[in-house]
Amino acid sequence: MFLDYIGGMTAYRVEVTRDGKWWMVAIPEVDGLTQARRLEEAPLMARDYIAVSLDVPIEEVDVAVAVIDVDGINILDAITKLEAERAEAEAARDQVAEDTRRLAQTLAGKKIPVRDIGAILGVSHQRAHQLVG
Incomplete structure (x- = not known):
């Protein structure tokens, strides 16, 4: 760039x-x-x-x-701010993904059916199966 x-x-x-x-x-x-x-x-x-x-x-x-x-808008300053916000958002997405995976595995350990885990997490049962696996 x-x-x-x-x-x-x-x-x-x-x-x-x-x-x-x-x-x-x-x-x-x-x-x-x-x-x-x-x-x-x-x-x-x-x-x-x-x-x-x-x-x-x-x-x-x-x-x-x-x-x-x-x-009067300093574009480089604005870009620096946006890049920091993107990095924070990416870190938050990574944390949510890890927390979701951990909860799915915990629920599976409690013998909750995969379809119910999907319903709890708001994902398809196929995605819940991936998270549990």
Whole structure:
């Protein structure tokens, strides 16, 4: 993904903001500004601008997108929050799955029929059988 576009060399900081139909790509370290039609083009446009400005091969230029702003919304901050929430949701799903499996096995140990375990857990008897097994 374009936000991870950072290699082993020192990266230039890039700030991207939306302006009408364009993404404005600011490169403060070289006092540069370029534009891109699509957000995923921003790192390449920045690298190209830096390479031309410094007269170096583009392969020697790396960038790190540090800010993406749309009308005052810091997209990178929002994405960081969403990724944390996704991780929490995944951990909760994993815990629910483990607790469900454990309860199914406990009920089976009490000789509760698999169809009844399914009814208790709100799953099909086939799924209950998988959980018990």
